[in-house]
Amino acid sequence: MREAGIVVALVVASTLVATYANRWRVPAPSVLVVFGLLVALIPGVPAVRTTPELISLVVLPPLLYASAQDISARELRDIWRPVAALALGLVLATAFAIGGIALWVTSLAAPMAFVLGAVLASTDPVAVTALGRRLPLPPRIQALVQTESLFNDATSLVLFQVAVGVAVGTDGVNLLAASGRFVVLAGGGMGVGAALALLVIALRARTADPMLQTVIALVTPYAAYVLAQGAGVSGVTAVVVAGVVVGSAGHRVTDxxxxxxxxxxxxxxxxxxxxxxxxxxxxxxxTFVRDLPPGTSWWPLEAAALAGALIVVRVAWMRPTVALAAPTRGYPAWPLARVMAWAGTRGVMPLAAALSIPLTADGGAPLTDRPLVLVLTTTVVAITLTVQGLTLGRVVRSSGLAVDPELLAAQEAEVRTSLDEAALEFLDNLGDGIPPQVVDRLRRRYNARLGGHEDGAWPVGDFARLQRAVIDVQRAELRRLYADGRINDAAQRRFTHELDRTENGIVR
Incomplete structure (x- = not known):
C-alpha cells in the first residue's frame, strides 16, 4: 500500500511540475530531472529503485511509438544517408571513445568501461523528442535529429550485449558474430514491426468504433515490443518501424x-x-550513489568528463557528416554540427540498459563495477538533460538556423489561402441539388476568411452536409500541396488536425 501511495504521489507531483514547465516555456524533461533529484535529497524520502523491465516494457513502447508516428516515409527517404552514418558510425565511434576515456579517468576495469561506452553510445529518442517539440528548427533538421535517435538503438544494443558478454566472462570479442547479431536484431525488428503495422492498418480500416480504434492504437506498441523480444530481435526497432508505417497510413484508414x-x-x-x-x-x-563502494568518490568529475567527451565526439563526427550528406549540404556546416551535437541528449534508454547489467559474473562473483556504471550513467543522463536541455533553445537561436516566426506564419497563411480558394472554387462549380442560399452563405464564409474576418455561425441541415463536402475538398488540396513539396510533413499533420477539429465541430 505504501509503494502504491508513493507511485501516485510521484505521478501527481511530476504532472504538476511538467504542466508548469510547459507554461513557463522551459524544457519539461530538464525541470523534472532537477525536481526528482531535489525530492530524493529530502530527509525521510524512501529510496526508489526501478527495474529495467518497468522502463523497457511499460514506459518505452508508447513513447517510442508516439515519436515514430511523427516521422514519415518520405522524410526517411530524404535523410536515410545521414541517419545511417549517425546510427552506425557515430554510435560505434562514441562507444569506443567513451570506453577508452572511462578506462583512463575512472576505476572501471576494461570490460566494464566498454559496457559503459556501449550504454552511453546512442542518443535517447524519448528525451530528444520531448526536448525538441518547441525548437524552431527547419523541418528537415528536426526530422534528422529525431530519426537518428529512433534508429540508433540496434547498433548500441549489439555493442552492449557483446560488452556485457565479455564483462561477465561468457563471450569473447567476435566481430563477425557481432555483425551477424546486428543484422538479426535490426533486420528482424524491422520485419516484425512492418508486419504488425500492416495487420494493424488492415484492422483499423475495418473498424468504425472509436473505442476499439483507441484500444488497437494503445496495444500496438506493446504488441510490437513483446513479439520482437520473444523472437530474439530488437523490440525498440520493431516499435519504431510500426510507428512510422502506421503513422504514414493512419489518415487514410480513420476518420x-x-x-x-x-x-x-x-x-x-x-x-x-x-x-x-x-x-x-x-x-x-x-540511491545509486549510496550503493557505491569505497574509493569511488571522484564520480562527479568523472561523469562530467564523460558528458563533455560525448559532445566532443558528436561534434567531430557531425562536422563532416552534415557537410557531405545531401539533405544537409545547404546549411552552414559548423552551426548545424553544433546544434545537432547539443541536441544529442541521453535519457531513458541508457538507464534501462545500465539497470539490465547482471549482478554477478559467469562464475558467481559479483560485478563490483556495476554500481559505478549505474551512477555514471544516471549522472551523465542528468547532466545532458539539464545542461544541454536548458540551453538547447539558446544554441539553436544563436546558430542562425532557427526558423523566423514571421516567415512560418506567412507560410501557414499561404496554405490556408490555398485551402480556402479550393473551397470557393468547389462552391462556384456546384451543380443543382443544394439550395442557393446555403451555397451563398458558405461562400460568404470563405470569402470572409480570405479577407481576414471569421463568421462564427454554424447552422445545421444542408449547410452542415455541404461543409463536410468542402472539408473533403480542402483535404484533397492539402494532399496536393504535400505531393508538390509545398508543405512538409509537420505542416500536413497540423492542418489535417485543424480540418479534423472543424469537421468534428459540425452539428450532426
Whole structure:
C-alpha cells in the first residue's frame, strides 16, 4: 500500500511540475530531472529503485511509438544517408571513445568501461523528442535529429550485449558474430514491426468504433515490443518501424472523430509517462550513489568528463557528416554540427540498459563495477538533460538556423489561402441539388476568411452536409500541396488536425 501511495504521489507531483514547465516555456524533461533529484535529497524520502523491465516494457513502447508516428516515409527517404552514418558510425565511434576515456579517468576495469561506452553510445529518442517539440528548427533538421535517435538503438544494443558478454566472462570479442547479431536484431525488428503495422492498418480500416480504434492504437506498441523480444530481435526497432508505417497510413484508414480521440488519449498517456520517467532519473541518483563502494568518490568529475567527451565526439563526427550528406549540404556546416551535437541528449534508454547489467559474473562473483556504471550513467543522463536541455533553445537561436516566426506564419497563411480558394472554387462549380442560399452563405464564409474576418455561425441541415463536402475538398488540396513539396510533413499533420477539429465541430 505504501509503494502504491508513493507511485501516485510521484505521478501527481511530476504532472504538476511538467504542466508548469510547459507554461513557463522551459524544457519539461530538464525541470523534472532537477525536481526528482531535489525530492530524493529530502530527509525521510524512501529510496526508489526501478527495474529495467518497468522502463523497457511499460514506459518505452508508447513513447517510442508516439515519436515514430511523427516521422514519415518520405522524410526517411530524404535523410536515410545521414541517419545511417549517425546510427552506425557515430554510435560505434562514441562507444569506443567513451570506453577508452572511462578506462583512463575512472576505476572501471576494461570490460566494464566498454559496457559503459556501449550504454552511453546512442542518443535517447524519448528525451530528444520531448526536448525538441518547441525548437524552431527547419523541418528537415528536426526530422534528422529525431530519426537518428529512433534508429540508433540496434547498433548500441549489439555493442552492449557483446560488452556485457565479455564483462561477465561468457563471450569473447567476435566481430563477425557481432555483425551477424546486428543484422538479426535490426533486420528482424524491422520485419516484425512492418508486419504488425500492416495487420494493424488492415484492422483499423475495418473498424468504425472509436473505442476499439483507441484500444488497437494503445496495444500496438506493446504488441510490437513483446513479439520482437520473444523472437530474439530488437523490440525498440520493431516499435519504431510500426510507428512510422502506421503513422504514414493512419489518415487514410480513420476518420476525423477517431483521429481526434486517439490523438487526445495518446497525448495524455505520453504526457504522464514522460513526466514520471524523467523525474525517476533524478530520484534514483542518490540511491545509486549510496550503493557505491569505497574509493569511488571522484564520480562527479568523472561523469562530467564523460558528458563533455560525448559532445566532443558528436561534434567531430557531425562536422563532416552534415557537410557531405545531401539533405544537409545547404546549411552552414559548423552551426548545424553544433546544434545537432547539443541536441544529442541521453535519457531513458541508457538507464534501462545500465539497470539490465547482471549482478554477478559467469562464475558467481559479483560485478563490483556495476554500481559505478549505474551512477555514471544516471549522472551523465542528468547532466545532458539539464545542461544541454536548458540551453538547447539558446544554441539553436544563436546558430542562425532557427526558423523566423514571421516567415512560418506567412507560410501557414499561404496554405490556408490555398485551402480556402479550393473551397470557393468547389462552391462556384456546384451543380443543382443544394439550395442557393446555403451555397451563398458558405461562400460568404470563405470569402470572409480570405479577407481576414471569421463568421462564427454554424447552422445545421444542408449547410452542415455541404461543409463536410468542402472539408473533403480542402483535404484533397492539402494532399496536393504535400505531393508538390509545398508543405512538409509537420505542416500536413497540423492542418489535417485543424480540418479534423472543424469537421468534428459540425452539428450532426
Amino acid at each position: 476525423a472523430r477517431i483521429r481526434l480521440q486517439v490523438h487526445a488519449v495518446y497525448g495524455v498517456i505520453v504526457f504522464l509517462l514522460e513526466s514520471v520517467v524523467f523525474a525517476l532519473i533524478g530520484l534514483q541518483l542518490p
